[in-house]
Structure formats: structure tokens, C-alpha cells
Amino acid sequence: MSKCVLVTGGAGYIGSHTTVELTAAGYDVVIADDLSNSDICGVEGVRAITGKNIPFVEMNCLDKEAMDKLFTDYKIDAVIHFAAFKAVGESVAEPLKYYSNNIESFVTLLSTAARHGVNNIVFSSSATVYGQPDVLPATEQTPRKPATSPYGNTKQMCEDILRDTVAASATLKGIALRYFNPIGAHPSALIGELPKGVPNNLVPFITQTAAGVRECLSVFGDDYNTPDGSCLRDYIDVVDLAKAHVTAVSRMLDDKNKERYEIFNIGTGRAVSVLELVNTFEKVNGLKLNYKIVGRRPGDVESVWADTTLAATELGWKAERTLDETLKSAWEWEKRVRGL
Numbered sequence: 047m048s049k050c051v052l053v054t055g056g057a058g059y060i061g062s063h064t065t066v067e068l069t070a071a072g073y074d075v076v077i078a079d080d081l082s083n084s085d086i087c088g089v090e091g092v093r094a095i096t097g098k099n100i101p102f103v104e105m106n107c108l109d110k111e112a113m114d115k116l117f118t119d120y121k122i123d124a125v126i127h128f129a130a131f132k133a134v135g136e137s138v139a140e141p142l143k144y145y146s147n148n149i150e151s152f153v154t155l156l157s158t159a160a161r162h163g164v165n166n167i168v169f170s171s172s173a174t175v176y177g178q179p180d181v182l183p184a185t186e187q188t189p190r191k192p193a194t195s196p197y198g199n200t201k202q203m204c205e206d207i208l209r210d211t212v213a214a215s216a217t218l219k220g221i222a223l224r225y226f227n228p229i230g231a232h233p234s235a236l237i238g239e240l241p242k243g244v245p246n247n248l249v250p251f252i253t254q255t256a257a258g259v260r261e262c263l264s265v266f267g268d269d270y271n272t273p274d275g276s277c278l279r280d281y282i283d284v285v286d287l288a289k290a291h292v293t294a295v296s297r298m299l300d301d302k303n304k305e306r307y308e309i310f311n312i313g314t315g316r317a318v319s320v321l322e323l324v325n326t327f328e329k330v331n332g333l334k335l336n337y338k339i340v341g342r343r344p345g346d347v348e349s350v351w352a353d354t355t356l357a358a359t360e361l362g363w364k365a366e367r368t369l370d371e372t373l374k375s376a377w378e379w380e381k382r383v384r385g386l
């Protein structure tokens with residue numbers, strides 16, 4: 047019988063792509079999402095791509111009774127926990143919203159999973175835990191820097207909560223995946239990133255500018271100590287990222303993990319500047335983007351990219367899609383959303 051994976055936040059950007067890849071790999075999936083920062087379209091897109099009526103439970107992960115019912119109704123073998131708020135700026139303005147939603151929901155999930163004997167948890171972490179590393183590329187051993195936002199702090203705290211809960215248990219296994227900058231969309235253009243309001247992140251801002259929804263992209267800073275002066279990031283394709291989750295789940299279910307708590311960087315290992323990304327987007331999609339250079343954005347780190355050796359050797363995973371393909375897929379998705 048197929049193993050069943052609970053995907054919290056499965057209607058969202060990374061959760062929906064992961065649900066597709068889990069299904070393709072033969073897992074049963076149940077999605078739990080409160081749709082607070084996502085849309086039922088995410089679930090519908092996943093169902094259209096997979097041709098399966100993937101079960102969807104509309105619920106908030108803070109709701110202990112709903113969580114308990116979920117684990118009673120479905121025989122869950124592993125959980126991937128995406129459900130969280132993720133806007134850095136908003137987290138500074140409303141820290142308690144972030145601490146409550148991101149921390150309490152994870153605690154609720156872990157305690158409910160423990161009560162139901164579910165021993166395999168993947169946590170959706172972020173390269174934000176590294177801040178500006180002293181040495182690049184960042185390995186999993188690179189020291190975490192003090193978080194610069196409540197959002198970043200919740201990622202660090204949830205990693206620690208998972209580590210400590212694993213340590214206190216005889217059976218629990220946990221994997222934290224530290225994503226670098228996820229971008230792009232499914233090649234079908236049936237699922238993708240759907241930010242509410244003005245996008246904070248670079249690629250949705252680019253695609254919305256290309257679509258005429260935003261007038262002009264602001265490139266935040268060209269006076270950094272980098273080859274072209276703009277910031278360097280490691281942009282990871284969302285489908286590749288989704289596949290990394292499948293390898294993490296299989297690793298635990300097949301008892302291949304070396305430690306009961308493990309951390310993996312999920313990136314490409316390649317540093318790309320903001321200007322290079324903009325130029326590549328223009329080139330592969332055959333269009334001109336309206337952009338201007340403005341001052342630095344407060345809180346931005348100059349450069350961060352991943353050492354991906356551990357994911358390659360231990361998970362047998364590496365990024366496959368090229369930046370060209372990824373930026374094409376991002377534009378195809380935006381065009382579909384806008385009816386262009």
C-alpha cells in the first residue's frame with residue numbers, strides 16, 4: 047500500500063509543486079491548508095496535473111481538534127510542514143502574528159504527530175538562517191547568524207524545536223530543508239506563485255512588471271561588493287525544490303537517514319546577480335523589462351549561495367532545470383494568470 051504524506055500548506059507555492067512530485071513518485075498525499083495566503087486554485091491545479099482527486103482539508107494548523115481529526119481520518123506516514131507566514135516586513139510589524147502562527151502551529155503539529163505515532167517530519171526552513179555568511183558558499187555547518195526579522199527567527203526556532211523534539215524521542219526523525227531562493231513554476235503553467243498584493247520577492251515582481259501589472263521594477267542597489275554591484279542569490283527552481291522533498295521523505299521512510307535529525311541546503315550552488323537575472327528573463331522571453339536602479343533595501347544581505355554537496359551525496363538530489371527554463375516557466379505562469 048502507498049505511504050501517505052500530509053502536506054500542510056499544500057495549496058501554496060512550494061506545497062502545491064511538492065504535492066505533484068510526491069504523487070508522481072507514488073505517494074498518497076493529503077493537503078491541509080487554511081487558504082489564508084493561498085487559493086483553492088492551487089489544489090485544483092495539482093488535481094489537474096496529477097489527474098487524481100487529492101484530498102484537501104481546509105483547516106488551520108493552530109486548530110488542535112482539526113489537527114487531531116486529520117490524523118485520525120488519514121493514516122499518515124510522514125508530514126511535510128509548509129504552512130507558515132512568510133513576509134519578512136510584515137513579521138517586523140506584527141511579530142506576534144508570526145510567532146503565534148509559525149511556532150504554535152508547528153508545536154501543535156509535532157505533538158499531534160507524536161500522539162498518533164507519526165515519526166517522520168520534514169520542515170520547510172530557509173537560507174535566511176545563515177544571514178550574511180562569513181564564508182561562501184554556505185554549508186550546513188556554516189554558523190547561523192542572529193535572525194534579523196521575526197520571520198527569520200521563526201525558521202531558526204522551528205529548526206531547534208524539531209532538533210530538540212527528535213532528541214527527546216526514541217523514534218522521531220526530522221529533516222530541515224534550507225531553501226535558497228525558490229522561483230519559477232510548473233511546466234504545465236497550472237500552478238505557480240500567486241502573491242497577494244505587491245510582491246516582496248524579485249521574480250514575481252519581474253513577471254508582474256512584464257505583464258503590465260507593475261509599472262517598473264526597482265533593483266535594490268548596484269553598489270554592493272559583487273561583480274556587477276547587485277546582490278547575489280542562489281535561485282532554485284520550484285520543481286527541483288519539490289523533488290528534494292520527495293527524496294527527504296523517502297530517506298526517512300526507507301530508513302536511509304544517518305542521523306535522526308538532519309539538515310540539507312537546497313539550492314543550485316550557483317550565484318546569480320539581480321541584474322543577471324533580469325537580463326536572463328529578458329533574453330529567454332524575448333521582451334524588455336522596465337526597471338531602474340534604486341537604493342539598497344534595508345535588511346538585504348549582499349551575497350548568499352549554497353554548497354549543495356551534502357544534498358547530492360546523501361539525498362542523491364541536485365538541481366536540474368536551467369535558469370533559462372525556470373524563468374520561461376515563471377513568465378508562462380504569469381501570462382496564464384493574467385490571461386495574456
Ligand code: WQD
Nearest residue numbers: 132134172174246247248249251264265266277320343346
Ligand atoms: C532577491 C534579490 C533583492 C525585489 C527573501 C526572504 C527569504 C526567503 C525568500 C521567503 C535581493 C532584490 C527584490 C525587488 C530587487 N523567504 N530585489 N527588487 O530577500 O533573498 O529572500 O525571500 O519566503 O527568507 O528573506 O529574496 O526575492 O526578496 O530578493 O532588486 O523588487 O532581489 O534586493 O537582492 P531574498 P527576494
